[in-house]
Amino acid sequence: MAYPSPLRKLQEQAEAAFLQYGNDPRPDEGAHPVExxxxxxxxxxxxxxxxKAVGLLDLCHRATIEVTGTERHDFLNRMVTNQISADTPGRATRAFWLNRQGRIQADLMVLDVPDRLLLDVDIHQVESAVRTLNEFLFAEDCHIADVTQSLCHLGLCGPGAAxxxxxxxxxxSDSKDASPAxxxxxxxxIALRQSPGRAQPxxxxxxxxVGDVGFRLLVHPQDVMQIHETIVEAGLNAGLRTVGWLAYNIAxxxxxxxxxxxDFGPDTLPHETGILDQAVSFTKGCYLGQEVVARIQSQGKPKRVLRGLKLExxxxxxxxxxVWNVDDPNADPIGIVTSSTPSPMLGDTVIAYAMLKTSGGDAIDSTVYxxxxxQVSKARVSPLTFWPRPEA
Known part of the structure; x- marks a missing residue:
């Protein structure tokens, strides 16, 4: 996403309030803050x-890495924690890019689209991910580049999104270019949508x-204003609203x-994230940091793990x-809160994510404080998902 978002002027006209996203790890390199x-x-x-309907988000905190070349699948499969195969085109696969110590350098969504792989990554990790992935290229027919300036990320969430x-x-309807509804x-x-006059599909x-149907749209910056306006105009009668980060964070x-x-970051091991099953394959070949991941898997559990909390x-x-496992703020804590919100779907019950020591009280349904x-509030340890929509 370009700095600032191509939709920034439109957001200012709508009197949006803004917040800075994260802390850029490169403050001395002239990097621009993301708002x-x-x-x-x-x-x-x-x-x-x-x-109830559908929300439209500008995801300008997301960046994109492009991987091209005839050996792109093989190369990336040897780098990341999940299976990346040329046999599954049109799929998106979540994977971690680790360092040699098995800690997460980037959380990736790998989109297999015609002639290239696109890596959706946090904007603060894009430069380091491109640099470190390139360090492992030798004679492969593979090219890795930051194409963040060429793709804008939008999100649609809600039962009316599809x-x-x-x-x-x-x-x-053309069988040659057919893609699913x-x-x-x-x-x-993944599906592509062609249209005359657009810079690219x-x-x-x-x-x-968010516990309901959702879509990500990757759009060329030249097209994003028109696409945004088209969605908004068509969605007005369907209850669409443009959604800011604060509402999305709750959902x-x-x-x-x-x-x-x-909720987790560069000091985190895959087993600690709470989403191991989404991003790690234990049946694929070798990748950077695999020895650490395999050792923790054989030991049975990591030293800490991300859990949900329901507070009283x-x-x-x-x-x-x-977070403590006893009702005593002078005791040694067993973890810290990473995110929190009142949950409208749970009657405004306060919910949170917390990174908890596995030696002290991370078991589901355990009581913590x-x-x-x-104050010191009593809480129950829960899975990370608080509200799934059964038919989503």
């Missing part, structure tokens, strides 16, 4: 749109991050979506709040 639309003034309505996509950008796409499936990916915590650089009462913990607004 996200925090809210368009009605957080509750923005949230409700993702639960119908809206099929209305605004229907699948081709959005309503028929399964999680991880729109890439659709089914990705459910993604409910929906079981921890984020790199928020209405006191809200903040990022970094301590959480630092929250100057």
């Amino acid at each position: 996200l639309a925090a809210t368009y003034g009605e957080i509750e309505a923005e949230y409700a749109s993702m639960r 119908a809206l996509l099929d209305e605004t950008m229907p699948s081709s 959005a309503a028929d796409m399964k999680p991880g499936q 729109i890439i659709l990916e089914r990705r459910d991050t 993604r915590i409910e929906g079981g979506t921890p984020l790199f650089n928020v 009462g209405q006191h809200m913990p903040i990022t970094g709040s301590y 959480v630092q929250a607004e100057g």
